[in-house]
Amino acid sequence: MAKGHEMIPVTDPSGKTSSSSAMSRKGAYAAASYMACAVLLVMFNKAALSSYHFPCANVITLFQMVCSCLLLYAMRFWDIISFSAGETQSVSYNPATMVPHKTLLHTIPLAVSYLLYMLASMESIRGVNVPMYTTLRRTTVAFTMVVEYFLTRQRYSHPVVGSVGIIILGAFIAGARDLSFDSYGYTIVFMSNICTAVYLASIARIGKSSGLNSFGLMWCNGIICGPILLLWTSISGDLERTLKFPNLFSPGFQAVMALSCIMAFLINYCVFWNTMLNSALTQTVCGNLKDLFTIGLGWLMFGGLPFDLLNVVGQSLGFLGSCLYAYCKLQGR
Template sequence: MMPSSDRMSLPVSDPSPQQRGGAAAGEQRLFKGSTMTSRGAYAAVSYMSCAVMLVLFNKAALSSYSFPSANVITLFQMICSCSFLYILRRWKIISFTSGDTSSSSITDNSTSTRFLSLQTLIQTSPLALTYLLYMLATMESVRGVNVPMYTTLRRTTVVFTMFVEFILIGQKYSRSVIGSVGLIVFGAFVAGSRDLSFDAYGYSIVFLSNITTAIYLATISRIGKSSGLNSFGLMWCNGILCGPVLLFWTLIRGDLRMTMDFPYLFAPGFMIVLLLSCMLAFLLNYSIFLNTTLNSAVTQTICGNLKDLFTISLGWMFFGGLPFDLLNVMGQLLGFIGSGLYAYFKLFGK
């Protein structure tokens, strides 16, 4: 039998308090004076990569294949996520609690508690509620707005996030950060000023998605650091609590019946799109928890703005929508410059 040190283990969310004051604050910093660690940078890049691909696959399922229910896709994603977590936990590849990064800790923990206690589930229930609202609003917002305008309107999320963080944890920001955020929002309005496909319902859903995203990220930052759970543990709680609620909601709305009547349900192309969407949703949720706990809710939102360059380019290439014009290009550039300035302040500690 192999020794426990040779077992596989995956990275968990936030480091222990000792690590925060030691290695995480010293040699793991990206640059001298930087406020971001190398692990935080890894989480940010992972999130941006997954987010770009997931938006495109969700758009393909809902628009290209005209799948009738975003809620069912969310349910499939949640079921796959819980299944992945269950298998990885049973095989002792991952742990659900912070600090159990070593294989021996995972083994010892698995013999004392099977998964998580009822008290822990109750403690994380506010996070699960905000997660459910965030997922439903985000999935629905992709349908009614073209990809370029979707990413443009979503950039205003950072303002909602800063406001919610100030309300919940009293977070304050420097003038440099506020200025860079203001540039992002101004660029978003400039870029969207000539959208000829205006849809009041679609725009309203996107702004509702912005609000739920801000509340969700701020809740991760607050509960994720006080519950003792890592990213996998928080994802497990979300799935266990939200899955039955979402299943009941799809039943009473008739979404499951519409899904069974969907003509392309077993088409190979659609099944591949749906499978990749579920896998990317799992990776995206993990990277969101990791990025938010290691960095901050605002940094998570800014990363969403930085990855928009690739989302917009690929969205125009595959789905079309918003036409190119000088005003739109100027607005996009202003938004990217603002996001870049924030990233500079974060990386170099200005």
Template sequence: MSLKLSGSSENLILPVSDTPKDLDGERHYKDDEKLFKGSAMTKRGAYAAISYMSCAVLLVMFNKAALSSYNFPSANVITLLQMVCSCCFLYVLRRWRIISFAAGESLVISDNSSKFVSLKTLRHTCPLAGSYLLYMLATMESVRGVNVPMYTTLRRTTVVFTMFVEYILVAQRYTSSVIFSVGLIVFGAFIAGARDLSFDAYGYALVFTSNITTAIYLATIARIGKTSGLNSFGLMWCNGIMCGPVLLIWTLLRGDLKMTVNFPDLFSPGFIVVLLFSCTLAFFLNYNIFLNTTLNSAVTQTVCGNLKDLFTIGLGWIVFGGLPFDIWNVVGQLLGFVGSGLYAYYKLVGK
């Protein structure tokens, strides 16, 4: 990404979620910003989706290496470190005036304090922090409730919950083509988990709760991203400084920090490198989640999550191995891939 010095009246900063607005305050896109004539997706939207999937796949690999290869005892501590690093990155980049936190904010303005976001704006983003904490806690608990194939199957239904939440919050309606592609994704997920349909009411309830909180979190990003006046970096900053202390207290109460201090490979060069890559990728992943959701939609973000799962499974099988071959799982994954591809196609051509 290229950067331009902030001495001119027109600043080119890192890509953010704000787009040009017309005289009525409505967002609009120039014809040359579209992927092609008639497309419903802009070039920036396509870049955001591809960047999100790339970062997500790589982050899973490094998290898997830390938790499995090095047997690190606490995923919560990794999440906390990722959040702290994200806030540090944002603070330094904002201080150096490489990025801004508000849509249309000039980087020439000097900063006399470390408060980059007003308290009023911070209060406005409280629902985002609350939905993130609910999403994080529900997701961590849901993993324990069911086996991995069934967890993957039920989590694929998140896209349906996301569509429902968007309809409730912003009255978003979808074409029959989009509904068909989403149905194919969900059908493929159940085919993939057909051999593991062992009913567990508590486990299923946890996963569906996780789906609902995920849908609310993504829909909240889309909504607050359009009403807070913040760009993707600003939303990340507010989310980090509000959720960070809560997550720190949570890890203290659970004893995760004590386990981390006693971890034998804590200062191992290999583990430190893995953790560093994990924190760096988490920063870019969170940025791309905010960017993809605000530029495209919460449903697009969810479908991108489903699409990257196929690449994650393939790369994970190559790097870590241990995945037994099952024809129904392969068929289900392919159906999900086709459904995600159809959704992407309908999104591109505007159907």
């Protein structure tokens, strides 16, 4: 990707710089892009796992990773994109890794957290209905705040903490009448929340110190995690079960898989973009804001919780808390 022109701050009549305004707009674009991709990705993954009863969630993750690496390699090879902010299009690079080996080693903790995040997130979708999945996932904000504190000593203002508290309260109220309690499914979702928090905090910490942009971080994640996941799916027999899957060559299933891979590529980019431009907690709260659309589509397409007053109150509280958080960030709190 060709580098854009360097932004020169310009003071407006109120004394504020236009660069900070542009930065706010970029942050808003990043957040909106993530939310749109996230809604679609959950729908396509749920369709593959539930509607077509595909038995191997890890293979879907592997397909997404392979497609992402192929796209990144092709775009970098043809100088459409670069992997670091200060990289020129004519820079020489190692055709095997495309990034310095030292940088690749530096991103290993991020890649490991990414692999755990992907596997846990994919498995958590299978055993829980979409409305309850999004409800439980809202508690990720609490995990993110804790992980950010231990990794970066990040502290948040009282209004931000209060908005997060409202989000969590809404999640518990919304899920109070879930009669399809599944201890395994719930445990996997909470494990997914922890992995998500660690992954996002790792992006904020390692991503900014690595010198790589979003494409570069995605590339390192893919070439480190891809071989590990391929070995795992081979040993576990998932690849063999995939070859025997009756709907493997069904046009509908292949279309769902293709769209899932495209959305996975886009959402990975948006996660890096949003987290590095805003923060790990902002990225998590964006996931809560998009839940309103995910829940609506989930009810229509896959079924789920009965629509009752208690659930509406809980979902509304979660949405209110997310909006309050967004307001606090806009006010610089």
